[in-house]
Amino acid sequence: MRRSGAKVINVVGARPNFMKISPIIRAMEKVPGMGWLLVHTGQHYDVEMSEAFFQELAIPRPDINLEVGSGSHAYQTGQIMMAFEDVCLREKPDLVLVVGDVNSTIACSLVASKLHIPVAHVEAGLRSFDRRMPEEINRMVTDMLSTYLFTTCEEANENLLREGVAPEKIFLVGDVMIDTLYAHLETIRSMDTWRRMGLKKGKYAVLTLHRPSNVDDRDIFGEIIGALTTISHEIPIVFPIHPRTRETARRFGYEGCFKFVKMSNSSTNRSDPGERIDGPGIWCCEPLGYLGFQNLVVHSGFVMTDSGGIQEETTVLNIPCLTLRDTTERPVTITQGSNLLLGHDGGRIVQEATKILRGEGKRGQAPPLWDGKSSQRIVRILAKEFGLK
Ligand code: UD1
Secondary structure: OOOOOEEEEEEEOOHHHHHHHHHHHHHHHOOOOEEEEEEEOOOOOOHHHHHHHHHHOOOOOOOEEOOOOOOOHHHHHHHHHHHHHHHHHHHOOOEEEEEOOOHHHHHHHHHHHHOOOOEEEEEEOOOOOOOOOHHHHHHHHHHHHOOEEEEOOHHHHHHHHHOOOOHHHEEEOOOHHHHHHHHHHHHHHHOOHHHHOOOOOOOOEEEOOOOHHHHOOHHHHHHHHHHHHHHHOOOOEEEEOOHHHHHHHHHHOOHHHOEEOOOOOOOOOOOOOOOOOOOOOEEEEOOOOHHHHHHHHHOOOEEEEOOOHHHHHHHHHOOOEEEOOOOOOOOHHHHOOOEEEOOOOHHHHHHHHHHHHOOOOOOOOOOOOOOOOHHHHHHHHHHHHOOOO
16 A cells, blocks of 8 residues: 555544544644545434534544434444445545444445455454454454554454454554543543532542443343442442433333433533532433543542443543443453453442442553554554555
8 A cells, every 4th residue: 555645534433433533633634645534424423422522522523424323233334334335436545444343333344345445443353252242243343354453452462363363464552542531631630520510529430331231131221220229329320321221211111210410511511500419329411521521530439331441541540440241342451450340240239339439449550552642653554554754
């Protein structure tokens, strides 16, 4: 692919993609001759799930929005593929860059590779070894199709090598999500989202929950809520609730287990103080913007989550994290960081939360190369491939 000047299509689709693409675009902008387009598949479309992140992270407006919206996996993936094929045929990019493990990631990788356009996968090689997770299929297929595999940790390299990926395609660069965290950390620390919600520093927990394996099963979701309710007698739990979780809570009749608080959505909206959390309970609010959410995390006592990225962010912030899943594709957050894997066993969740409340929470350190410079490494490698300075 050696030539002067290059055209890259950067793809985003769902919430966890936005904080990953932001520093990559910033790094690309600094390289003369590195041309790029931003394509948003429209997998996530609500203001809280998408637009808020573009504003807060100053991501340029997408050049193209495929507006595919929600649907079954096959429908969503198929819609993205059909629309993205037109884009590739029209734009003739030299490279398609995808991030993470969402349906948009696999759909665009499939399209590009069938058109013989090289694919770069950022966050390659992560494996939960659980194929019931849609993300695991997305990761495996995307990695098999990619020409450039940018990894966050040694374990990811080992996974790829074991699967037969040629070593010269694998680049250990660190974690771009952490680039974004470090770029905004000063702002995040200085904000007062926690205070405006009526919380006390270190005296509340943050919760996120949206994995189908946790919230689409009535019994499992019920068991988790039972444990959270017990914990919430000791410490208020703030729960920015994902749309799919809200929907299943309504369907299963669990809404009564939560208290709802109206939060001004983003840090940009400071004139609206929102409502205050008052007493124990699991307090739900709308999904928060990036900065407001991280502000809650940074000043919390601990975090409970089934997200992938939050396991990494809490590791870097050294905040104890209880991961409510049976497996993680990010084991480095356990071996080196502040993460513990608990599944959905209610007793265990309460037990570990109680330890944290006693001051015995797990602490750790950030893995190597999670230093805020991963995007620069990626772009430097790509620029060299394109023959750019
Ligand atoms: C997707 C990703 C998941 C990621 C998560 C972060 C896949 C397979 N899953 O899961 O890896 O952790 O994003 O949020 O790609 N919805 C809205 N508004 C939106 C988007 C979704 O209301 O803006 C609702 C719809 O009812 C939709 C449901 O959420 O059907 C699920 O959305 P979808 O994108 O299919 O998966 P997520 O659960 O968000």
